[in-house]
Each structure stands twice: as C-alpha cells, then as structure tokens.
Amino acid sequence: MRVDKKEVKMMKFQIMPPKPGTCPECAVKHPPEYPHHAHSLFYQYKFYGEHGRWPTWVDAMAHCSDEIKDATMDVLKKKGVKVNA
DSSP: OOOOGGGOOOOOOOOOOOOTTSOTTTSSOOOTTSOOOTTOHHHHHHHHHHHSSOOOHHHHTTTSOHHHHHHHHHHHHHTTOOOOO
8 A cells, every 4th residue: 555645644642641650751660770661652752752762671771770780681581582782
C-alpha cells in the first residue's frame, strides 16, 4: 500500500502524567535507586521528547549506583537481553 505524502497528516499528542506514587520518569512503581523501566511507553516518549532519541537500558540505569547497574546487567543478560554500553 502506497501512501501519498499529501495524505499524511502530522498529529500532536500528549501523554497523561504518571499515576501518583509512581516514578515521575517512567510511571512505574520502583525504589528511586532502581533503574527506570526502559520499556515503559511513558519513559520512552518522555525520554524521546527530551533527547530526540529512544532510550536504552543504559539510559534507564544511568542514575543508579555501580552495584545496581551490575545487578541489573546480570538480570538482563540472564533474560537474553543484549545491552550495548
């Protein structure tokens, strides 16, 4: 199916604020020292809006201690998730 460029209409949208009691960055309930949920749509679009690119797990745990980063990397590796540092 071919889409004529004249037919394409850009639309703006807004996301709802995170639910009270959840992380203001990713809208998931987690301790502040833990990584953001990199697959949260809220986090992905918020990050994209601020940085002009999609987030990675490295971005999601940038604020974490080295111990938390190492533990997160171990869990992701066990689940078969490849993380580019």
